[in-house]
Amino acid sequence: MDEQVRVLDELEKEEYESVPVPFQKLGFWVFLGGEIIILGGIVASAILFRLSYPGWFKSSEHTNVVIASINTMVLLTGSLTAVLAHKFATIREWGKVQLFLGLTALCGFTFIGIKFIEYSREIHHGFVPSAGIFWMFYYGITGLHGLHVLAGSLIILGVMLFLRKKKLVEAVENAGLYWHFVDIVWLYIFPLFYLT
Amino acid sequence: MSEAVASAGAIHHEESFLRKYLFSKDHKTIGKQYLITGIAMAILGGTLAILFRINLAHPGFLTNEQYYAFVTYHGAIMFFWVAMPILLGGFGNILIPLMIGARDVAFPTLNMFSYWVFFVSSVILIISFFVPGGAFSGGWTVYPPLSADPERYLGANLGTVLFLLALALEFASMLMGGVNFITTALTMRAKGLTLMRLPIFVWMEVVASLLFLFSVTPLIAGAVMLLLDIILGTHFFRVEAGKVGDPVLWQHLFWFFGHPEVYVILFPALGILFEVITTYSRRPVFSYKLVVYAAIVAGILSFLVWAHHQFVAGINPLSATAFSVTTILISIPFSMTLVVMGLTFAGGSIRFTPAMLFAIFAFLMFIIGGLSGLPLGAVGSDIYFHDTYFVVTHFHYTVFTIAVLSTIAGICHWFPKMFGRKINETFGKIHAWLTFIFYNGFAFPGFFLGLAGHPRRYYSALEFGYLQKYQWVHELMTVSAVLLLTTQVVFLFVFFYSIFAGAEEKSPNPWKSTTLEWLAPSPPPHLNWGSFAPVVERGPYEYARNGKDIDYLPQGKLVKLKQPASSGHEH
Numbered sequence: 001m002d003e004q005v006r007v008l009d010e011l012e013k014e015e016y017e018s019v020p021v022p023f024q025k026l027g028f029w030v031f032l033g034g035e036i037i038i039l040g041g042i043v044a045s046a047i048l049f050r051l052s053y054p055g056w057f058k059s060s061e062h063t064n065v066v067i068a069s070i071n072t073m074v075l076l077t078g079s080l081t082a083v084l085a086h087k088f089a090t091i092r093e094w095g096k097v098q099l100f101l102g103l104t105a106l107c108g109f110t111f112i113g114i115k116f117i118e119y120s121r122e123i124h125h126g127f128v129p130s131a132g133i134f135w136m137f138y139y140g141i142t143g144l145h146g147l148h149v150l151a152g153s154l155i156i157l158g159v160m161l162f163l164r165k166k167k168l169v170e171a172v173e174n175a176g177l178y179w180h181f182v183d184i185v186w187l188y189i190f191p192l193f194y195l196t
Numbered sequence: 197m198s199e200a201v202a203s204a205g206a207i208h209h210e211e212s213f214l215r216k217y218l219f220s221k222d223h224k225t226i227g228k229q230y231l232i233t234g235i236a237m238a239i240l241g242g243t244l245a246i247l248f249r250i251n252l253a254h255p256g257f258l259t260n261e262q263y264y265a266f267v268t269y270h271g272a273i274m275f276f277w278v279a280m281p282i283l284l285g286g287f288g289n290i291l292i293p294l295m296i297g298a299r300d301v302a303f304p305t306l307n308m309f310s311y312w313v314f315f316v317s318s319v320i321l322i323i324s325f326f327v328p329g330g331a332f333s334g335g336w337t338v339y340p341p342l343s344a345d346p347e348r349y350l351g352a353n354l355g356t357v358l359f360l361l362a363l364a365l366e367f368a369s370m371l372m373g374g375v376n377f378i379t380t381a382l383t384m385r386a387k388g389l390t391l392m393r394l395p396i397f398v399w400m401e402v403v404a405s406l407l408f409l410f411s412v413t414p415l416i417a418g419a420v421m422l423l424l425d426i427i428l429g430t431h432f433f434r435v436e437a438g439k440v441g442d443p444v445l446w447q448h449l450f451w452f453f454g455h456p457e458v459y460v461i462l463f464p465a466l467g468i469l470f471e472v473i474t475t476y477s478r479r480p481v482f483s484y485k486l487v488v489y490a491a492i493v494a495g496i497l498s499f500l501v502w503a504h505h506q507f508v509a510g511i512n513p514l515s516a517t518a519f520s521v522t523t524i525l526i527s528i529p530f531s532m533t534l535v536v537m538g539l540t541f542a543g544g545s546i547r548f549t550p551a552m553l554f555a556i557f558a559f560l561m562f563i564i565g566g567l568s569g570l571p572l573g574a575v576g577s578d579i580y581f582h583d584t585y586f587v588v589t590h591f592h593y594t595v596f597t598i599a600v601l602s603t604i605a606g607i608c609h610w611f612p613k614m615f616g617r618k619i620n621e622t623f624g625k626i627h628a629w630l631t632f633i634f635y636n637g638f639a640f641p642g643f644f645l646g647l648a649g650h651p652r653r654y655y656s657a658l659e660f661g662y663l664q665k666y667q668w669v670h671e672l673m674t675v676s677a678v679l680l681l682t683t684q685v686v687f688l689f690v691f692f693y694s695i696f697a698g699a700e701e702k703s704p705n706p707w708k709s710t711t712l713e714w715l716a717p718s719p720p721p722h723l724n725w726g727s728f729a730p731v732v733e734r735g736p737y738e739y740a741r742n743g744k745d746i747d748y749l750p751q752g753k754l755v756k757l758k759q760p761a762s763s764g765h766e767h
C-alpha cells in the first residue's frame with residue numbers, strides 16, 4: 001500500500017520517464033538531421049562531378065561574387081537577429097522578440113529577391129540550367145537552398161504570429177535553429193560555386 | 197499544448213464521424229487507416245503480379261508495355277505502399293504508444309497529416325497509371341536513362357513525373373511518421389520503462405525510422421536532380437552525345453537508400469516476430485541485449501553495403517571487393533539475431549496458434565532468404581547471378597517473409613487488441629499452411645531458373661532457345677501464385693468479417709502476454725489508459741523464468757491517477 005502511494009506522488013510530477021531533452025526539441029533535431037543529409041547528398045554529388053570535370057572552374061568565373069557576398073551578409077545578419085530574438089525570448093521581452101523575428105524574415109525575403117536578380121542576370125547571359133555541368137548543379141543546389149530559405153522565412157513569420165497567442169521560448173529556439181541550418185548550408189554552397 | 201488539452205477534453209463528448217474515423221488524431225485510428233490502405237494497395241500489387249505471372253506462363257496475355265509497367269508498379273507498390281505503411285505506419289502507430297505506456301504519439305497532428313499525405317500519394321500513384329502516354333515502366337529502381345528521358349525511351353513523360361511525385365509524397369509521409377516514432381519512443385516512456393526495458397518491437401521501429409531518415413534523404417536530392425533532368429533538360433543522369441551526366445550516380449544514390457530501406461521494413465518485422473515468438477513459446481528472448489545491439493550494428497553497417505547492387509554497373513573492381521566484404525560482414529548481426537530467435541523457441545512450451553505458425557514459417561523462410569543472399573554478396577558469384585531469377589527469388593524470400601508472413605503473424609497476434617474481437621483459429625491455421633505451401637511452390641523453382649541463367653524482367657522465355665525447356669517451371673510458378681493470392685483474398689474476407697462480426701474477446705490479455713499494451717482494454721479507448729497510468733517494474737519478456745512457478749509476469753501495472761489525465765507532455 002505504501003508503495004502505491006509513493007508511485008502516485010511521483011506520477012503527479014510527471015507521468016513519463018524523465019528525459020533530458022524536451023520532446024519538441026528532440027523531434028526538431030531529428031528533422032534537421034534529415035534535412036542536412038538531403039542537401040549533403042546533392043552537395044556530395046556536385047563535389048564528385050567537380051573532381052572529374054575540368055570545365056567547372058571556367059564556368060564558375062561567370063558567377064557574380066559581389067552579389068553572392070552581399071547575399072551572404074544578408075543571411076548572416078538574419079542569423080544575428082535570430083540569436084537576438086532567442087536572447088530576448090529567454091528574458092521574456094516579447095515585443096523585442098517579435099521585432100527581431102520580423103527582421104530575420106525580412107532578411108530571408110531580401111535574400112530570395114537578390115537571388116532572383118542574380119538568376120535573371122545569368123539566364124540573360126545564356127547560362128540556363130542545361131548550359132553545362134556546372135550550371136545544372138548551380139541551379140539545382142542554390143534553387144533547393146532558396147526553397148529552404150523561403151521555408152525558413154515562413155517558419156519565422158509563423159512563429160512571430162504564433163507568439164501573439166502563446167509565448168514559447170522553445171518555438172523561437174527551434175525556428176532559430178532552422179534559420180542557422182539554412183545559413184550554414186549557404187556557407188558550404190558559397191565557396192563551392194563562387195570562390196573556385 | 198493546446199492540442200493536448202483539446203484532445204483530452206475530447207473524451208467527454210462524442211466526436212463527429214469525420215473527426216473520429218477520417219481526420220482522427222488518435223494513434224490507433226491512424227494506425228488502422230494505414231493498415232487498411234496498405235491492405236488495399238496489397239490487393240492491387242498482388243493482382244498486378246498475378247497478371248504478369250500469367251503472361252510469363254502464356255506470353256501474349258499482356259502487351260510488352262503493360263508487362264513492364266505491371267512489373268514496375270508491383271515492385272514499387274509492395275515496398276512503398278504495402279510493407280512500409282503496414283509495418284511502420286500501421287503497427288508502429290498502433291503499438292509504439294501502447295507498448296511504452298504513452299497516451300498518444302508526440303505530435304498527433306503531424307501524425308494525421310502524415311497519413312493523409314500518404315493517402316494522396318496512393319491516389320497519385322493510381323492516377324499515374326492511366327495518364328496519356330502510359331504508366332512509367334522503367335522498373336521500380338527508376339534507373340536512368342529510361343527514367344531521365346522517359347519521353348524518348350518509354351513515351352511516358354507525365355506518367356514518370358507523377359510516379360516520382362507519388363514516391364516523393366510517400367517518402368515525406370514516412371519521414372513525418374519516423375520523426376514521430378523516434379521522439380515518442382525516446383521521450384514518452386512510462387515511469388520505470390528504461391531504454392533496455394523497451395519491447396524489442398519498439399527498438400526495431402526506432403532503428404528502422406532512423407535508417408529511413410538518413411538513407412532516404414540523399415535519394416530526395418537525387419529525385420530533385422532526376423526531375424530537373426526530365427522537366428528542365430539538365431543532364432545529371434543523361435548521357436546523350438556531348439553531355440557528361442552519369443547514370444551510375446543515380447544507382448549510388450538509389451541504393452544508398454535502397455539497401456537500408458530493406459532493413460527499414462525488415463526490422464519492424466523482426467520486432468513482430470520476437471513479440472509473437474516469446475508469447476507463444478512462453479520463453480524470454482534468449483538474449484535481449486544481443487538483439488538490440490545487433491540491430492544497431494546492422495543498421496550502421498547497412499549504410500556501407502549499397503554498391504553490392506552495382507557489381508556489374510562498371511564500378512571500380514577494388515571498391516566492389518570492399519563492398520563485398522561489408523556485405524558479408526552484415527550477415528553476422530543478422531545471423532546472431534536469427535540464432536537468438538531459434539534459441540528462444542528451444543525448450544519453450546510452444547502453442548501453435550495461427551500467429552505462431554506464421555512466425556515459424558517466417559523464421560524458416562527468412563533463413564532461406566538470408567542464405568541465398570550470400571552468393572549475391574560475393575563479387576565473383578554475383579557476376580553470374582546478377583539480374584537472374586536467383587536475385588528475384590532471393591529478395592522475394594526476404595520481403596515476402598517481411599511483408600506477408602510477419603505482417604499476418606502480427607495481425608493475428610494483435611487483432612483482439614486492435615478490434616476487441618477474435619479471428620477464427622482453425623481458419624488461421626489452414627491459412628498459414630496453405631500460404632506456406634503455395635508460396636514455396638511459387639518461389640522456390642525460381643532458384644533453379646536463376647541457376648540455369650534465366651534473366652529477370654524478360655517478357656517471354658519462349659523466344660530464347662536455351663530457356664524454352666523451362667517454360668513448364670513458369671507455368672508451375674503461375675499456378676502456385678494464383679492459388680497463393682486466392683488464399684490471401686479469402687483471409688482478407690475473414691479479416692474484414694471478423695472486424696465487424698467476429699466473436700467478442702472479453703479478456704484484455706487473451707494470449708497471456710507481458711508487454712504493456714495488454715494491460716489496456718481491447719480495443720483501447722482514446723488516450724489509452726483513462727484515469728490510470730502504467731508503471732513499469734521489469735523487463736518485457738518475463739515468461740517462465742527458471743525456478744519460478746509463475747507462467748508470466750506482466751511488465752508493469754496500472755495505477756490510478758488522482759487527477760484526470762491529459763495527453764502528451766505537460767508544461
